Amino acid sequence: MVFHNGGGRPRPTLLRRWGLTAALLVLALLAYCVHDAVSLPGKDGASAKLARWSRCHYLGYVADVVDGHPRTAPSGDCSASDALTQAQPLAAAKPKPRPTPTVTPVPLHARVRPLVSPARPGEGVFTPLSLVKGQPVIQSATMRPDPYDTDFPVGVVWMRNKALTFQLHPGAEEPGGSWAVPSTIPAGRRTGLLAAYNGGFKLSNGDSHGGFYLNGRTAVPLRSGAASEVFHRDGSLSVGVWNQDVAMAPDVVGVRQCLVPLVSHGAVTDAVRYGGTDVWGLTDGGNASVPRSGVGIDRHGDIVYVGGRELTVQSLATVLQRAGAVTAMMLDINLSWPSFISYDGKRQPRDPVPHNLVNFVRDATRYYDESSRDFVAVYARR
Structure with missing residues (x-):
């Protein structure tokens, strides 16, 4: 139309x-x-x-x-x-890479200034003693106590506290009695064992001037002002003056006291310079230079042990202080008692081979047998 x-x-x-x-x-x-x-x-x-x-x-x-x-x-x-007929697909989101866990490397401890000058090559220089995951968590050094006793070196041990577990063992006679913790390191408790060292003066006759506490039980009363090793539930160890630097707390599982401090606040104490046998005990033959041992803690919270066949109170305190201890105490003295033993579990992890740090008189297997006196076993922390 x-x-x-x-x-x-x-x-x-x-x-x-x-x-x-x-x-x-x-x-x-x-x-x-x-x-x-x-x-x-x-x-x-x-x-x-x-x-x-x-x-x-x-x-x-x-x-x-x-x-x-x-x-x-x-x-x-x-x-x-074909961008005209369909939308471009979104690119698949790439997953964020997870950070690779890193282990903070454990450096070798700084050299300890030797007691004797001039120093010999390697004297006071630390080398790895025990490795955990390739890290030298226990290290040792040796040095001469004086220019004459060259056959009796002083052993110095540094231990990374956070990598280790410290366990207090009672002795069959010191403090004596029946305990859940054995007076030996039995065959079933040796996996991860890295070291062991001696305890302090006798408790039964009051020589230690201090007490002993383990797992809620007090064998000898603890004394304020006494130098003390304090064992915590997480396996760590503290060293301090009782009721000043350290004290009873819910996480404390063990306390071993012995005498007064050798080192306090990073300095050798006046008791070292002026104390006599009433402070530091009787020695074999009345000699000033005898087998002695001591333990301390440095400013990072790591543990230092010193032991040897020929040490005065002054030389023991000096080596502990030079090794970094800010607080340190004496352990046992005289020929039969000081000892530091390392254990090598490369071939037999469940039954590691023991080695004396220096030429102590007792065999390195001593803590595989029943010990008459208390001691400390050191394990790799799980």
């Missing part, structure tokens, strides 16, 4: 208007698509990109005109590059 205006000229029908509008929309969409097609990333030219887009959208005849020769199928991967 055609409508005429007054002048007789026909007007466009509604259908033609709709058709023209649709054509314009198609052309606009085509122009948009072609623009996006040639704008795709890549080294190909605009004609190659347009041809590829045409074949991917089933317009092969257009591609033939652009390329100048016919093809029967699209080339390349249409789905991967």
